[in-house]
Amino acid sequence: MKPTRDDAMKLLLEYNESDALIQHALQVEAAMIHFANYFNEDVDMWSVVGLCHDLDYEKYPEEHCKKTRLILEENNWDEEYIRGIVSHGWPSCTDEKPESIMEKTLYTVDELTGIINAACLLRPSKSVLDLELKSLNKKFKDKKFAAGCNREIILNGVEMLNIEKNIVFEETIKGLQERAEICGLKGNV
Numbered sequence: 001m002k003p004t005r006d007d008a009m010k011l012l013l014e015y016n017e018s019d020a021l022i023q024h025a026l027q028v029e030a031a032m033i034h035f036a037n038y039f040n041e042d043v044d045m046w047s048v049v050g051l052c053h054d055l056d057y058e059k060y061p062e063e064h065c066k067k068t069r070l071i072l073e074e075n076n077w078d079e080e081y082i083r084g085i086v087s088h089g090w091p092s093c094t095d096e097k098p099e100s101i102m103e104k105t106l107y108t109v110d111e112l113t114g115i116i117n118a119a120c121l122l123r124p125s126k127s128v129l130d131l132e133l134k135s136l137n138k139k140f141k142d143k144k145f146a147a148g149c150n151r152e153i154i155l156n157g158v159e160m161l162n163i164e165k166n167i168v169f170e171e172t173i174k175g176l177q178e179r180a181e182i183c184g185l186k187g188n189v
């Protein structure tokens with residue numbers, strides 16, 4: 001079946017209690033919605049895929065992506081959604097490589113939104129609304145900053161997308177700005 005956002009939200013809350021993980025899901029969703037519009041693709045599908053991409057991570061970190069595939073199959077989700085989600089774990093958690101534009105986007109913005117989130121929390125405003133590309137680039141270059149966010153994956157993803165890195169970064173910031181409140185990045189601006 002083609003899941004709705006409500007279906008996705010229900011599953012997300014069923015499998016996740018951590019505020020940080022739910023916020024991460026909402027941030028990745030925000031970026032996915034923005035890029036779906038940017039590429040003129042299916043906004044509803046990209047939103048659902050963003051929300052549920054780390055569905056299994058809290059309860060089954062050792063089986064990341066693999067467990068999500070089983071859960072979504074049990075829920076009769078269409079393969080396009082399942083593959084879309086699972087391929088973000090390539091190559092460490094799955095052999096399914098990102099192929100479609102949706103998969104390549106998810107692969108890229110997953111780690112990138114992580115750096116943006118960390119960068120925002122350090123700002124006096126605690127907000128993405130006044131975050132500029134220049135300061136994101138500075139944080140990106142500082143390997144010690146948000147060291148858990150894999151720069152290599154981001155650069156690899158940018159290359160897959162075949163779009164200039166600064167454009168990908170800028171559009172991702174925009175996506176988070178558009179949904180700043182819902183994804184916890186409004187801060188005190």
Ligand SMILES: [Fe+2]
Pocket residue numbers: 053054057064088089
């Ligand atoms: Fe993941």
Ligand SMILES: [Fe+2]
Pocket residue numbers: 024028053054110
């Ligand atoms: Fe993630």
